[in-house]
Amino acid sequence: MKYHIENNEINLAITLDCGQCFRWEQTGENAFSAAVAGCAVTALQLDGGFEITDSADLGERFWRKYFDTELDYDGLITRFSADDTLKNACTAARGIHILKQEPFETLISFIISQNNNIPRIKGIIGRLCEAFGEKVAGGLYAFPSADTLAGLSEAELAPLRAGFRARYIIDAARKISDKTVDFEQINSLPTELAREELKKIVGVGDKVADCTLLFGFHKLNAFPKDVWIKRVVAEYYPGGLPECMRGFEGVAQQYLFEYARGRG
DNA sequence: ACCCAGGCGACGA
């Protein structure tokens, strides 16, 4: 199906390549593709909006949620601009929306991300999908389900070359599959309690939990502290985060991440 | 060769 969604704030190029997702690829000047929720998708950036074509019929509602088109990002940026550092970050990161990705894919992706670099994270995730995911249209592979991964041994993940993270992946898949950690519950829990639930998984600490909550559960007050953000906080916010971030720390974090990582 | 990467768990103080 094809959907045209109007939104004059989002920039797909930066949104899909700012480190919050690892599977979208740019296929043309304004075109992007990926496997999402078990189907092949292409996204086309237009003036004042974008166009989605999916191989299944996930629905416009799904895609509006996925790309977070309802939140007033311009209003948020105005609010953030009360802080000088954040104002600069907003300029560098304008057009980024926080995606609402599938929780399991997000969890596993950020488990893989620990002590790792982005090109290599993408490589491991790509091999994981190709080895254990269902084939979808366009030569793409869906992200494997928790049930599928729960049935595997650590040794069977060796071809991924995930290193010490292999046992974390297995532990996560098993605890999600048997509901030791329940996504439905996490969804309805406030961020602080949801974080503790996710930390029941071996290899999930504050950082991985917060990334999962921010990018997979759309809990916008989660504030993942990676090495880049720690530098920013130490330099600009030693006394604490500014008031203008309250409730939307995660969005601010992503702008600061983009700003600090300094590709521009 | 070397340092580092969107960290975490184990361990000792």
Next chain:
DNA sequence: TCGTCGCATGGG
């Protein structure tokens, strides 16, 4: 509770 260290792997 806090600092420190090893961990697998490979990109730059």
